[in-house]
Each structure stands twice: as structure tokens, then as C-alpha cells.
Amino acid sequence: MASFKRLPLNSTIRWLCSRYTTSVTVITRVERGSLACSGHIAQCRFVHSSGTGASQASPNATPQRLPFSRISPEDLTFFRQLLPGRAITDPDMLESCNVDWLKSVRGNSEVLLRPKTTDEVSQILRYCNERNLAVNPQGGNTGLVGGSVPVFDEIVLSTALMNQVLTFDSVSGILTCQAGCVLETLSQYLEERDFIMPLDLGAKGSCHIGGNVSTNAGGLRLLRYGSLRGTVLGLEAVLADGKVLNCLSTLRKDNTGYDLKQLFIGSEGTLGIITAVSILCPRKPKAVNVAFLGCSSFEALLETFRCCRGRLGEILSAFEFLDAACMNLLVKHLKLSNPITESPFYIVIETAGSDAAHDEEKLHNFLEEVMTSSLVTDGTVATEEAKIKALWSLRERITEALTHDGYTYKYDISLPVEKIYQLVTDMREHLGDRAKNVVGYGHVGDGNLHLNITSPSKDPSLLAAIEPYVYEWTSSCQGSISAEHGLGLKKRNYIYYSKSSEAVGLMGDIKAMLDPKGILNPYKTLPDDLHS
């Protein structure tokens, strides 16, 4: 049988892990035996309590276990017959699927199922639905909001063995594959054929395409290729009752009825299990350039962005920023050197195109314009791979630098682009010297701010000054409190900061329609008050 080793991940994940590990709070509670229960063990829950300690009243609190059945010996017999050698109960082997990547959340599932086919997934769900057994869909388990691991004893249904490419059409660039294909494996498969995946993210060595679609993952190429809602052309999903919904279209255009696949994109496994995906893949760009620039104000940075879109247009593939406070941390903690003169703001611009000479020329014309008009005060450009990587690392290693600065409070916020830095400025003023550092960086092109606040150690009074201030601020600008990671377990109760109660109510109706017993990924995405 296949071992459970994860594919190697790039260092980003390790930084995140170490950061989050410092903030784990252990909450142990012992469930009383119930009549339906046979042989279950005490339930443990670890929750990232944001330093306040979780109480039932707080939005971060552990939910109540809902009255699902507990696994019986007969259930195990059924699963073992259906999936010979692939219904895992060995506690050592269960460990890794019970804990999330950040080691911030821990469940206590006693069964891990590893189907290979859609039909097996269908049989599992039909059985679980009849038996009222809760199920936690799991892809690469790289999710950052506690959605990918059980909260109590939910059965883990992993897509790890559903890893076959089904078809690839090199005329249209449409790939169809099972949901458990690892993103990096798909990228390699495509690059050999002169295509790329329309999404890329730090977790690519582990995350599954089914997980990406279920979380509507954003990542590094969204500015250029758009979201999965446009690039995913079709999918196959198994509903809670085992019914297979085949929406695995490989067409760019299809207006026959409602677009059901959209229900499953970004619903974090709460409405169905995605078993296959078809996705539109762009051609591999022939040339890539990166520029690292300095700006004297955020207004100048926004004006540079405007100019950049005009000048670089179709070849612009990333427009990222960091502030001087980030640069200080990079220099101080990681000994990186600032390649340009000190500035209040820095920009990383990437171009990707089909003609190296053209792209360089466009980039240089753009740079001339922004430097002549003093929007940009200094800059450097890289065209070779090693130098490109070095410039990118100034953006990519900020998370690592932060972990060296102390305890970090992290927020991943979507805002109208002209407001993204105002939140950092206001937060700095609001916190005064209570915080060690308040830094901002992120994807200008996507209006996605990463706001990070450091403190020498965990500091409940600091947290109380940050939250709900940060959510209220975001909400007052019609921003989103989760730009790309979803809500999962951790943020489920914050949904009202970004969605109206009518919208949340309708989400609850959709959940009830598709999964009337609520067996699919309970306690996730939707707020607790929908159950009551």
C-alpha cells in the first residue's frame, strides 16, 4: 500500500507552520458515550484560539458535536469490503490526516477512506448518508482555515488515490483529471506539452486540484488568468446521498440551464465531493521579466499601477507590493539586502509574454515613463532566472521574516484597491505603541492585502485592540474578511462581516437542499447560528 509521505513542499509552508504552532491552544473535552456509540475514544480538539482562549460564546469557540452516528464495527466491515486495504484505521496513519498543515487544528477521526474511483466515492456517501455518519473531504490538507481536517470523529475521505489525468486537448488547452491530482504534477505534465496551469501557489507540491477548486484558490496567477470560476469548465461531484452529478463539460461555452458547477467551486466540501475537474490551461509564456521598484507614497504606487496596466497591458502577470516595514524585517531577520535605495513602498512587477525582446522593450518604456515622472524613485530589472528568483524572494520571504519578529497576528483581506493601504495606516495609528510592528504587503492587482501585526509575545489585550476593529474596518469598506483562503472552521462565524444575513440565509437553504442531514464537512464555512 502507498505510504502517506507528503510531497516535499517549499519553505513557505514550514514558516507558516512554525508561526502558527506558537499560537495553538489545547482544548480537551471528553464526550460522554451515547447509545449509538460503540468503542469510540475520548474526543480531543485543538483550536487556534487567537490568544483569547476559546469560549462557547466567542466566534472562535469549538462548536458542539452534532448528533451524527459513530462508526460501528459493521461500518468498518462495509468500508473494508468496498475499499480493500484502503480503509485505514491505524492510529499512526490517521495522525497526519487529523492535523492541519498549520498544526493549529486537530480532529479525532478513526477512519481514513482512500477511494480510487467516483463510484467508490458514491457508494461511501450513500452509505454514510443512510447511516448518518459525518464525512470530511480532504485533498492535500494544505488549507489554512481548519477546513480540511475533522473537528470530532468525522470520517476522512481523501482524494489522494484519485490522481489520474483523464484527457488533455493540446488544441484547446483543456485538461480533465481526477480531483486528487497534485497541482505540481499537473503543472509538470502541462509544461512538457507547452502549457501551464492557470493557477500557481506555494502549496503546489501537496495541494490537489480538487482542493484548489473546493477552496476557489487564488494564488500567483490570478491577475493574469482570472479565477477558477472562469477557468474551471466542468466538474464531477458526488452529492451527500451518493448521487453523481456529472457536469464535466470540456466546453468554453455552454448556456443550457443553470451552471451547477459553480455551487461546488469554493464551497469547501460542504455541498458535495468533487471527483473530477476540467480546466482551461494557458500556453506557457516564452519570456519572463521581473522589476523591483521604489515609490515615495502609496498614491504614487497606485498611479504606477495605472500606468503599468496601460503600458504593459497583456504581458503584466503580477503587481505586488511591500512597505518599508516589511523591508526592514527582511534586512534585519533574514539578512537580505535591499537592491535599491530605501523607499516607503516597494513594487514587484512580473511580465510574461511570447517575445522576450518585445517584453523587455515594453518594460523599459514603462520604466522610463514612471521614473521620468518621479512616480518611481529607483528600480532594478531582472531577466535571468537566478536574479528573478532573488527579486521574488523579497516578496515571498516576508512571512518567514515575520516569524522572527515575534508573535504575529495575520489577516488576509480583500479591499477596493485604492483603500488597501489605508487599513495599515489606520491600524498603526489605532494601535500606537501597543504593537511591535504593523506591516502591509500583498497583491495590488487583486486588491488583496496581507496585514500583519507583531508583538514580542502573545498579547490578549493587543488582540482585543485588533479584533473586531480589523473586521469592522474591512466591512465598512465592503471588503472581504477572507480574500482567498475560505472560512473553514476558523472563520465560519465571521461571515457576517462580508455577507448580508439574507445571503447567509440563502447559503443555508442551499446547504439544506443538497445535504439535508448535514453530513458533508459539518462545522465548516457556514456560521453556527444556522444550525440553531
Added chain:
Amino acid sequence: MASFKRLPLNSTIRWLCSRYTTSVTVITRVERGSLACSGHIAQCRFVHSSGTGASQASPNATPQRLPFSRISPEDLTFFRQLLPGRAITDPDMLESCNVDWLKSVRGNSEVLLRPKTTDEVSQILRYCNERNLAVNPQGGNTGLVGGSVPVFDEIVLSTALMNQVLTFDSVSGILTCQAGCVLETLSQYLEERDFIMPLDLGAKGSCHIGGNVSTNAGGLRLLRYGSLRGTVLGLEAVLADGKVLNCLSTLRKDNTGYDLKQLFIGSEGTLGIITAVSILCPRKPKAVNVAFLGCSSFEALLETFRCCRGRLGEILSAFEFLDAACMNLLVKHLKLSNPITESPFYIVIETAGSDAAHDEEKLHNFLEEVMTSSLVTDGTVATEEAKIKALWSLRERITEALTHDGYTYKYDISLPVEKIYQLVTDMREHLGDRAKNVVGYGHVGDGNLHLNITSPSKDPSLLAAIEPYVYEWTSSCQGSISAEHGLGLKKRNYIYYSKSSEAVGLMGDIKAMLDPKGILNPYKTLPDDLHS
């Protein structure tokens, strides 16, 4: 009060009208008075019967009127109070909203409501839902599948007076506007600000952005900017019971719960009335080039497409084709001249980019490659606007040429790109000399074929040879029987050729959840058997 003149449309619409008019069959039926009815007149229905004559058994048949209430004097009093001067009952003024653009479908509504605000739409729907009055949402009334006009006496709710731009952000390119803004007006608004709409279509002078979103319109820019499912960032919709659902996000990224707006995109007014839209707009390209090329086989054409994507990459904005039979019609009926030597297939390629010299160079390198390798046998390129228009007209005027060739059976099919011409070849063989001409053209880049079959006059036996053959063929390749126009009234019962019964069943559940009384655009999009 504003008059009801439509904005001038380009000639395409007039051709379509004249073509369809020839195929209209009149079916008159007299509804018996019912107890609820007060003062209603005999109902007339005209339906495009595809030449077979509509019978209740055929998928084209007129549906049965569902037991909605009929408009009473009290209802009129309510509407007149709510919308002073904007609750129209004058029969002359009602005429244009009862007939579709193609003059192929006619309803018999006695009331046209023209709200200006979301709140008015909400009050109308709350009232209609309580009274069980059916409502037909209408935008520019340019829809091609009979979805935009009433079937019986449904109230027409027009968005024509909801035409305000709400906000535009010139950094992000995000536009927010009311649903009744005319597409061309928005285009002009944006072009003045150096942006463009992400969609463009022949009906732009009349169609509303709300209608575009409700039909998930494709159009001429889809290859480049993707579908509305990616570019529409948010919308506001009023549900059947009058509840306002505010999903009017202006964020590129937002993963807080299910993406409810997707339910309303492409659902043709059956799930809610869209009252406002926010949409991501691209920068206006600085340079446009068009090439017109000849290919000796469809395989060579596909290989040219592959090469084109590689060479032109990010600047490719259209890749269209027509066959020799189309060219013959253009030459014969419209006296257009073929700018290159005769070929079995012709391609129209458009580039749009930010640097004219670069784009031309890329195009010329591409052309050198495909001509050296004999994929392309002859070609011409235009960079000036007049010449660009002349080349485009060879693609755009095919519909007009067809109307001069006799009675035309038209199909708008989505297929895996490598199969799009096989359907034309097979159909030719299948029909033998029963057809006058079988021609194919369309959007290679989108896998969207326009298959057209002409005959000296309407020919039921020819139709019987075409249908259901064309649908079965499409279905056997997992194609779509409606690439971009939707199902509306005309194609509602053909949905099963492209969607599984599980999928259609789930669509019915969604309809029942959002509109339990079925008052919103009844008889449209979903098949009749869902009612029974």
C-alpha cells in the same frame, strides 16, 4: 414620458429579423375565462415552429398556461401608485415589449412596468408573489430564444429606466451600474476613460448589461477576456418574494461562503431580477490587426490555431473561421470579393495589444511560420481601420448572405474544438442533395460552431432529417446545444441533450427553492416535464 423607440441597431439584427419572419407559424388559441380572470382578452401565441407545426407533444409546442392570477383593476391601481406614469397599459406601447427581436414569438401582456430603483423592483415582486402574478423580466429584448417576451399575459418588468452608472474605479477598472444600462453606452463611457467592456456583441446598441448577465452572453471578446462568470464581480438581485439580495461586491477576490451571484448569471430571469452589476473591465488596447488566411484542410486550420496561440499568445483576441461554402454565398449574394485565392477554409485572426510595432512583428513572424510550413496557403493583413472592417465583414455578413440563399435552419453548437467541423461534414453526407447548402463558420477559439442549412423553401422532411440528428450528434460528443444564447422558451425542452437528468432535477430544486410559486419568467429555460 420617454417614448419606446429602440436604439438604432446594426444591420445584423435586421437580417435576423427578416430571416426569422419567414418561419413564423401562427397558433391562436382562445383561453376560457376563469374565475380569477377579470377583463382579460383572448390570448394569442405565435411560435417559431421550425416548420413542423407545433403540437402539444413536440418539444417546440406552446406550453399550457399555468394557473397564475390575472391582472385586476386593483392590481393596476397598486402599480400606478407605485410607479406614477411608469405602469403602461396602452396597447400600442405594449406591442414592442410583447414581440421579440426576431418577431418569432409574441406574448399578450397587458402591463409593462418600468421601475427606476431596486426598491421599486422589490415592491413589485413582493406584490406579484403575494397575488400569484407571473412576471417577465426584460432588458433590451434582443434575446434570440424567446426568453425575453411573455408567453401569455405575464407582467413585463423592464429595466430600461434603471440606467445609471453607480461607480467606476479607474485603478482597478471595476464598473458598477444599474442593470438597465445599454452595453454600448457603457462601452462609450469606458472608452472615454481608456477602458473597454469585457464583452461586445452585435446587439450592443440595444441590449442591457442586466440582460447580458442574465443570459451569460458570450460575444466577440470571450476568447480574450473570458466569460461573465469571471468578469462579473458582483450583482444585486431581487428574489421572487421581493427580498433584495445584495451581492454587489467590487472585489476581485472574496471567498466568504458560496458565490450566490453565479446562480443569477445565465439563469435568464427565472431565479431573480438583476438590478445592478459590478464588472471588471480591461484596458483599451492601443493597437489592433486583422489577418485573413486560407487553409487547405480543417486539420491545417487546427494546426494553425495551435501555432497561433503559441506565437501570438497574449495578443490574440479572435480566431474565427468560415468554409468555402460561406465564401461562395458572400460572393454570390452580397457581391463581396474574396481577398485571397480560393481555399476550402478561411480564418480571421485579430490581435489587440499595447504596442503596434510589436504586435505587427509577432503577427508577421507567425504568418511566416504557417506559410513556410504550408499550413496556410494564402493570406492578407490589415492594420488600418477601413481595411480591418472590410476583412471582418467577410465573417460578420455570413448571416446576411444566408438569408438570400433561401430558408435557413440555424444551429449554435459548442463542441470540443477538434470536432467542430466534423458535424458539418457529417451533416452534408447525411443530408445528401436534400439540402441546398450546408455551411459552417464560427469561433474556433471558443469551440463554437454556427451550422446553417439552406433549402429553397421551408421543408418539413429536410427538418426531420436534421433534427434530432444534429442534437444527437452534438450530445454524443458531449457538446452543448446552446453555446451562448440560452434556452429561453424555444429550446427549453432540448436541455436533456446537454444536461443529465440529475442536473436538470437539481436545477428544478433550485428554482423551487428561490421561486416557490414559479412567478419569475415561467415557461422558460427549464423543461416542461419539471412541472408535471
